[in-house]
Amino acid sequence: AAVGAGAPLPAFFHLVSHAAFKALLFLAAGSLIHALGTNDIFAMGRLWGSMRVTGLYFLLGGLALAGVFPFAGFFSKDAVLAEVLHRGHPLAFAVLLATAALTAFYMTRAFVVVFLGTKKAEGHPHESPALLLVPMGVLALGAIGAGALLEAPIARALSGALGLTPFLHGGAHGMLVPALATAAALGGILVGWLGYGSRAFDPSRVAAAAGPLTRAIQRRFFVDDVAGGSFP
DSSP: OTTTTTOHHHHHHHHHHHHHHHHHHHHHHHHHHHHHSOOOGGGOOOOTTTSHHHHHHHHHHHHHHHTOTTSHHHHHHHHHHHHHHHTTOHHHHHHHHHHHHHHHHHHHHHHIIIIIOSSOOSSOOOOOOHHHHHHHHHHHHHHHHHHHHHHHHIIIIIHHHHTOOOOOTTGGGTTHHHHHHHHHHHHHHHHHHHHHTSOSSOHHHHHHHHTHHHHHHHTGGGHHHHTTTOOO
């Protein structure tokens, strides 16, 4: 989105910060699969007590991916959103904002179902060895601090070296972009918690009410059907 809007620096910035927190989430997922022998989150549940270190790392990575302040994703997503809006693409900005909320929602769902859910995972869940936990600890530092650490140096050094204009981080729009991005992240987290944590509403009833849209999503928008079930 940033590159398409003509803003390569925010794109590179988000690539760098994304590398830290997404790798952390992949390793946390690997830790869960290693312990439970499945990648089905609905076969997991109530793992916070037995896998608290993995749970903490998963939580940190999820908050960074959702773009919650002061984690890395907040700074890099804000840079992308600000530039897309500043360069005259309000529709793309709205779509990106909606997907940011969706990201926060599905990460909340994953964390709640896996670590706090009412269903108890089968077998004997156990924490992963240091071989997995130590790299996750290093990546967690990046997920927490990469945004604030890299924001100014990348903007100044790269813009000077490449002759490009530094990205805005709200710039011409003041606090509007970070405020909207934060609202999207917190809104997604709230809806995820209400649906899967406090059970204020039943997600399955929402899916049933959506009818054709739910079926289209479950069938991957019929892409596999059109392609004959296989891709070259």
